[in-house]
Amino acid sequence: MQVTGLLKLSSYLVSVIDPQTILTNLVSSLVEILPSVQAGVLWLETNGRLRPKTVLGLPLDAATHEALHHCQLRSGEGLAGLALQHAEPQLKSATRGYQQTAAAINPVNDPLFHQLSAQLPSRLTAAALPLRVGSETIGVLELINLGHNSSDSAWQPLDQTAIPVLQAFANLAASAIKNAQLYAAAQQSERRLKAFDAVVTAISTATDLDDMVRSVLDVVVGLIPDASGALLLLDPTHDHLALAAQHQLPPDGATYLAQLPVADSPCAEVVHYGQPMQRPLLEDRGEGPLITGGLVEAAYFPLLAGGTVAGVLALYGPPGLTMHTDKDLLMPICNQVGFAIANVLLYADSSSERRKLNTVVTSIAEGVLLCDAAGRLTLANDAALALLRLDSLPFEQPLAAMPDFYRMRDMEGRPLSLEDLPFTRALAGEVFQDYRLILHGSSGDETVMSFSGAPAHAGDGMIEGAVVVFRDVTASQKVERAKDEFLAVAAHELRSPLAAVRSYADLLLRREQQRGEADPRDLHGLTILTQQVSHMLRMVDNLLDVSRIDAGQLDLQLQRVNLVHLANQVIDQQRPAAGQHPLILECNEDELVATCDMLRIRQVLTNLISNAIKYSPPESPIILHLCHRDADSPEAEGFSGPVAVLSVTNEGAGIAPEQQARLFQRYYRVRSSRTEGLGLGLYLSRQFVQMHGGRIWVESNEDIGSTFAFVLPL
Known part of the structure; x- marks a missing residue:
């Protein structure tokens, strides 16, 4: 009859899909079926420890019952731990309390086992049956006979003969628990997936x-x-x-x-x-x-x-x-x-920023164009459309198509190359201002546009696009051209009378110097007159040189020139104007010959030394350095052969970085009340050096000084 009851209970357990129902009813059902069992504990293994899931039939006070529910047994600890360790059933009878059934006890659990021995009958029998599923032990079923009950005629002892049947049942119960747990886990996963899908749907819709x-x-x-x-x-x-x-x-x-x-x-x-x-x-x-x-x-x-x-x-x-x-x-x-x-x-946030950017770009009076790293247009404001006389811009247009589409020409009227496009320059990392180009309209008229541009950098420093701002400067270009023509005519007309005045002033000065009783005041006045007329004549000559360059009429008179000898000549000529400034030539060469226009290179050196004198504190040295560099040197980078490097260094106040970029522009002068002039010296110096195929630049630190240097190919 007991075997029949166990079979029915096994069939019931297999049909249950809720693991909690099995854990709750398993021990109570065995107590009802088996006369030899009055109490039991169902232990489940988690991370190598046994934890009680069901405790039934033990005559314990509330505190001990609570402590038992929260205890953990290691493998080999207690009767249940032995069953877990050996994966074999364990049967033990005790005559001196429950603690006698236990093996080694962790000190943490020792007080609990003392309480169990004190509250349970001294004579009892306990069987610990491992819950095995194949080679895996998922827990232990501990069944306890609390001693002889004379009032119950159906009472039986718990002995070794019942162990095989009970172990077979324990294995069936283990399979039922495992299957229910797997089913519950699958159900839980399904619920989670449905919940996750519902949340994703709520987000996406x-x-x-x-x-x-x-x-x-x-x-x-x-x-x-x-x-x-x-x-x-x-x-x-x-x-x-x-x-x-x-x-x-x-x-x-x-x-x-x-x-x-x-x-x-x-x-x-x-x-x-x-x-x-x-x-x-x-x-x-x-x-x-x-x-x-x-x-x-x-x-x-x-x-x-x-x-x-x-x-x-x-x-x-x-x-x-x-x-x-x-x-x-x-x-x-x-x-x-x-x-x-x-x-x-x-x-x-990004939409708000785009709206702000669009508002700012739209409100700018100048034309604004943005492109991506490939040069394709990505943004343009209304002013850009109006200036280019287009109803809409061809977005995604490649760079190569732009020169012909916009009919771009340089200021000499030559077709614009791809490398000279504003976008190309900006995407190459260049920052530029007032880059002027001619755009031919569909009606044949010409418009002069001034472009300024810069690259757009990503967070990692890579260039991810470029921005170009442009405006119509046709009217101001005409004004500048008229001004240049006026200055050219005025300079041409002024040069002859100024040359005559300088010649006569030089004559008067020499006569006054030769007089035995020269009046110092007259001598001083004539000296100042001669210097001022020479200064005016140099400004007129500069204006004439500018007009010749603009007209393409300035030709170089190339010849073999010893640059060392030329540098010494320029220094000797500048000594009277240098006053207390020591002029020093640093050169390790006795002879350094270059093919150049001696007059124009002399003019460059004179401009650089004259500026150094003007902007240097009294008695500070001015150094002209001259050297030869081979083709593989850093200074000769970009040249096909050896070069000569000439530099002029002063100890002046230095030049601010924002001013350095404009030093070589026409009519630009560093903000200072100490000097006067037209702002053409450095502009002409750059033009003359570039006409020789060279390069000129400035290195300056505020409050330390400046060095102006140029390279001439030999």
Whole structure:
């Protein structure tokens, strides 16, 4: 009859798909079927430890019963631990209490086993049956006979003869538990997938942030019985949590959560550490309005976007809420929601920034063009369309098509090459200003445009595009051309009378110097007159040189020139004007011959030394350095052979970086009240050096000094 009962119980267990039902009913069913068993403990193995899932029939006080429910047995500890260790059934009778059935006991569990021995009968028999599924032991079924019961005629002792049948049943029960656990895990995975799918659907179908958080909260709260909830968004700028959506909160609770400083919120730890928290509601954490509304427990989950907290999911409910809250289910959902919230906020921010950028670009009077790294147009304002006389710009147009499409020419009227396009220069990393080009209109008219451009850098420093700003300077170009023509004519007309005045002033000065009783005042006056007329004549000559360059009429008279001898001549000529400034020539060569126009190179050196004298403090040295460099030297980079490097160094106040970029422009002068002139010296110096195929530059540090250097190919 007992075997029949065990078979029926086995059939029942196999049909049950809820593991908790099996764990709850297994021991009680065996006690009803087996006269030899009056009590039992069902242990399940987790991470190598046995933990009691069901305790039935043991005459224990409440404290000992609670302690037994929370104990853990290691392999080999107690009778159940021996069964786990050897995977074989264990049977032991005791005459001096339950502790006699145990093997080695962990000191942590020793007080519990003393209490069990004190409260259980001194004579008892215990059998520990391993719950085996194949080679795996998932737990131990411990059955206990509490001693002879003379009032029950059906009572039987628990002995070795019953062990084989009981072990066979234990294996069947183990399979039933394992199958139910696998089924429950599959059901749980299905629920999680459905919940995750519902959240993803709510996110993907939402029309805005408010709609999304409401839909997500409804889905999440629906997973937990009798739960209320709120979704709080973090404002990192003000360190506040704001109520974005709520579900069945009491009115005072919703008001309390409407706007909370993070430091004063009941979920501050969740925001700071990004970890979930489950606990009873507490008055001292400010949760009184929720408690008054009948809520007892709370669960707070961070809405994570990567490692950043975007908000908090707050769940509230009656006792048992935390037991029904599946953290493993909710954390992935909260991560998905966190990313969705971060993306929506990022998109809103980027849309706002795009609107601001579009407003700024549209309001600019100049034409603005943006391109990507390949040179394709990505943005243009209305001013650009108007200046280019187009109804719409050809976006995604390649760079190679631009010169012909816009009919671009340089200021000499030559077709523009691809390398000279404003976008090409900017994408190459160049920053430029007032780059003038001619655009031919469809009606045949010409428009002069001034372009300024710069590359657009990504966060890693790579060039990801370029921006070009341009404006119509046709009218100012005509004014400048008329001014240049006037200056050229005026200079030409002034040169002859000025030359005559200088010749006569030189004659008067020499006669005054030869007089035996020369008047010092007259001599000083004639000296100043001669210097000023020479200065005026140099300015006129500079204007004439500019006009010749513009007209393409300045030709170089090339010849073999010893640069060392030329440098010495220039220094000797500049000594009277240098005053107390020592003029020093540094050169290790006796002879350095280059093919050049001696007059123009002399003019360059004179300009550089004259400027050094003007801008240097009294008595500070001015050094002219001259050297030869081979073709493989850094100075000769870009040249096909050896070069001569000439530099002039002074100890003046230096030149600000923003001024250095404009030093070689026509009519530009460094802001100073100490000197006068037209601002043509450095412009002409650059033109003369470039006409020789050379390069000129400046190196300057404020309050230290400046060096102007140029390279001539030999």
